[in-house]
Amino acid sequence: MNKLDFEKPILELEGKIAELHKVGSGDGINITEEISRMQSKADRLLQQAYSKLTPAQKVQVARHQDRPHCMDYVDAFIEDFTPLAGDRAYAEDYALIGGLGRFNGRPCVVMGQEKGHDTESRIKHNFGMVRPEGYRKAQRLMEMADKFQLPVITLVDTAGAYPGMGAEERGQSEAIAKSIESFLRTGVPIVSVVIGEGGSGGAIAIAVADRIYMLEHAIYSVISPEGCASILWRSGEYAEEAATALKITAQDLHQLKLIDGIIKEPIGGAHRHKDEVIANVSEQIDLALKDLIPWSPDQLIKARRAKFLAFGRNGL
Amino acid sequence: MNWLSNIIRPRIRSLVEPKEVPDNLWHKCPSCEGMLFHRDLEESHNVCYHCNYHLRLTVKKRLALMFDEGKYENLPLPSVAHDPLKFKDRKKYADRIKESQAKTGLKEAITVAKGKIGGQPVVIAAFNFSFMGGSMGAGVGEAIVMAAEQAVKSKAAFIAIPASGGARMQEGMLSLVQMPRTIIAVEMVKEAGLPYIVLLTDPTTGGVSASFAMVGDVHLAEPGATIGFAGRRVIEETVRETLPDDFQTAEYLKEHGIVDIVVSRSELHETLSRLLNLLMGGESQSGGAKKGKKTDIAVSKSAQVKRKSSIQKEIRPDAPSSAKAVKQVEAAEKALENYRKAGASITEAPKKAASGKA
Numbered sequence: 001m002n003k004l005d006f007e008k009p010i011l012e013l014e015g016k017i018a019e020l021h022k023v024g025s026g027d028g029i030n031i032t033e034e035i036s037r038m039q040s041k042a043d044r045l046l047q048q049a050y051s052k053l054t055p056a057q058k059v060q061v062a063r064h065q066d067r068p069h070c071m072d073y074v075d076a077f078i079e080d081f082t083p084l085a086g087d088r089a090y091a092e093d094y095a096l097i098g099g100l101g102r103f104n105g106r107p108c109v110v111m112g113q114e115k116g117h118d119t120e121s122r123i124k125h126n127f128g129m130v131r132p133e134g135y136r137k138a139q140r141l142m143e144m145a146d147k148f149q150l151p152v153i154t155l156v157d158t159a160g161a162y163p164g165m166g167a168e169e170r171g172q173s174e175a176i177a178k179s180i181e182s183f184l185r186t187g188v189p190i191v192s193v194v195i196g197e198g199g200s201g202g203a204i205a206i207a208v209a210d211r212i213y214m215l216e217h218a219i220y221s222v223i224s225p226e227g228c229a230s231i232l233w234r235s236g237e238y239a240e241e242a243a244t245a246l247k248i249t250a251q252d253l254h255q256l257k258l259i260d261g262i263i264k265e266p267i268g269g270a271h272r273h274k275d276e277v278i279a280n281v282s283e284q285i286d287l288a289l290k291d292l293i294p295w296s297p298d299q300l301i302k303a304r305r306a307k308f309l310a311f312g313r314n315g316l
Numbered sequence: 317m318n319w320l321s322n323i324i325r326p327r328i329r330s331l332v333e334p335k336e337v338p339d340n341l342w343h344k345c346p347s348c349e350g351m352l353f354h355r356d357l358e359e360s361h362n363v364c365y366h367c368n369y370h371l372r373l374t375v376k377k378r379l380a381l382m383f384d385e386g387k388y389e390n391l392p393l394p395s396v397a398h399d400p401l402k403f404k405d406r407k408k409y410a411d412r413i414k415e416s417q418a419k420t421g422l423k424e425a426i427t428v429a430k431g432k433i434g435g436q437p438v439v440i441a442a443f444n445f446s447f448m449g450g451s452m453g454a455g456v457g458e459a460i461v462m463a464a465e466q467a468v469k470s471k472a473a474f475i476a477i478p479a480s481g482g483a484r485m486q487e488g489m490l491s492l493v494q495m496p497r498t499i500i501a502v503e504m505v506k507e508a509g510l511p512y513i514v515l516l517t518d519p520t521t522g523g524v525s526a527s528f529a530m531v532g533d534v535h536l537a538e539p540g541a542t543i544g545f546a547g548r549r550v551i552e553e554t555v556r557e558t559l560p561d562d563f564q565t566a567e568y569l570k571e572h573g574i575v576d577i578v579v580s581r582s583e584l585h586e587t588l589s590r591l592l593n594l595l596m597g598g599e600s601q602s603g604g605a606k607k608g609k610k611t612d613i614a615v616s617k618s619a620q621v622k623r624k625s626s627i628q629k630e631i632r633p634d635a636p637s638s639a640k641a642v643k644q645v646e647a648a649e650k651a652l653e654n655y656r657k658a659g660a661s662i663t664e665a666p667k668k669a670a671s672g673k674a
Contacts, residue, residue: 161546163554164554164555165557167545167546168544168563172545173545176527177526181531200492201495201526220489222489222492232405234406245403246489256401258490305500309461312497
């Protein structure tokens with residue numbers, strides 16, 4: 001997963017460049033020229049690849065392990081972050097982190113799925129797959145946001161809600177449904193950004209927002225392309241076709257008017273330019289919040305309902 | 317040659333081939349494999365009269381069973397954009413819809429109807445599982461919104477009857493956004509102070525179970541119905557262990573606190589009448605017949621028998637398994653005794669103290 005298929009030639013070139021750097025330090029002009037020639041070729045290849053990523057390639061980029069994850073964003077642009085834990089009934093779910101903090105000085109509630117960055121943290125965060133307790137924590141946080149009139153920022157990045165036996169027994173469906181309900185009832189501005197993978201019900205459970213954005217190479221889908229292929233094509237080998245047919249890219253969904261905007265990723269994707277991408281996301285959230293802050297709780301709830309009711313109603 | 321092919325051949329064939337039961341006369345129960353005569357099955361509302369297994373029921377028959385005197389009015393479905401993605405897998409989505417429409421004679425995977433139950437006005441939105449697995453796309457979502465609006469307008473209760481594999485993936489994200497949309501529909505009904513009752517039928521899974529189906533004032537479920545978020549196979553692949561036989565059944569969900577009442581078809585109309593009149597300020601329908609009658613709130617037999625240790629491991633480590641049962645009961649009795657003692661020490665302490673001193 002760390003190496004993307006379509007990036008192979010680029011990665012090979014970059015490897016060679018690194019080797020040359022090592023071998024050739026202090027050894028004449030020829031190598032420097034060679035290096036810069038190869039570097040510009042690598043840049044060109046990268047530019048080419050990223051200017052026309054297929055939906056299936058975007059799936060790979062969106063799932064890339066080195067992409068900035070939820071906590072990277074929180075650490076970068078939320079001051080005084082104070083994580084809150086637990087659903088007050090059964091457990092704490094580290095797959096969905098959330099709590100209080102300040103965004104550009106303004107107190108807010110922030111939450112999102114965290115996938116983890118190494119084996120240990122991935123296990124701790126259950127690879128970003130949330131259990132009912134996580135969605136019940138989300139409900140708790142929404143109630144708190146409503147009570148203290150704090151805007152809500154959610155960062156979506158999950159393959160989907162966790163399909164486990166315990167999760168079913170403790171009402172995974174109910175927890176997701178009630179989380180959606182809590183988002184619909186909260187009278188504060190809600191801004192959601194799909195930063196990587198927006199996986200089905202597990203994603204939309206925290207993405208019923210006034211403004212919904214996606215990173216340029218993020219995906220958002222009702223089912224994974226692999227799952228869709230195995231059901232409709234009767235074989236997982238058709239995942240590429242399914243990725244295209246399902247219209248899961250930021251560009252497709254923006255055209256379908258299901259999201260409000262696309263946040264730029266520099267050439268080479270978020271995994272190569274963490275700081276820039278995080279800054280872009282922060283800027284977009286800031287713009288959206290400035291726009292939404294003056295709205296009354298009632299106006300926000302009404303407008304959010306109207307926005308979702310319009311989906312699919314007017315023939316698109 | 318004519319006599320040979322016309323008379324002899326069929327005779328030989330009839331001798332060689334086993335006689336097949338015409339499938340329109342006899343049915344086999346999928347659960348106990350008992351033979352069911354079609355007329356008897358019809359009378360029992362597709363419930364096996366050997367083992368009480370609830371076979372799937374068409375929406376038409378279900379509505380006739382639910383409304384007072386079987387009378388109701390179908391409401392025309394709103395129209396939406398079909399196939400907004402121009403989706404095509406091995407087949408075009410547009411063709412799949414046409415096929416389903418031809419097969420079922422229905423426009424969509426949902427039917428909306430209006431009538432009375434127990435004398436109370438009711439709007440029902442019922443899924444047709446035979447129409448593309450009852451999957452929920454924009455058409456179904458919009459029908460639920462319309463049904464809810466109708467309920468609010470006519471001050472009626474709203475009953476949703478899901479029978480669905482989940483979201484209709486051929487509509488991509490447009491099907492996923494039906495989850496919040498249908499919850500908004502329910503919100504409108506709730507805000508109007510009207511009851512919203514869900515009758516979970518087989519199957520209710522995926523995006524349908526994780527939206528309007530789980531936010532009811534009351535959750536009814538049909539016996540044996542499969543209800544859950546993720547599919548059984550997906551979970552088995554994830555946890556790599558076999559799941560209990562009754563995993564994700566209506567009875568199992570009741571045990572886990574998700575379902576209020578598992579109600580068989582024969583009691584459906586009466587149960588709904590009673591509930592609706594209790595919630596909508598109506599008169600008692602039974603004329604006090606229920607008064608003094610013992611209400612069965614005990615654990616259902618099947619659930620008791622079928623519960624597997626795996627549930628107990630994860631969610632209730634202290635639930636009695638056959639091996640631990642005796643110890644469990646002892647512990648519970650001890651706890652009860654302690655509670656009583658504590659109670660006694662509070663209420664009877666002065667007396668005791670007095671007698672002790674004396």
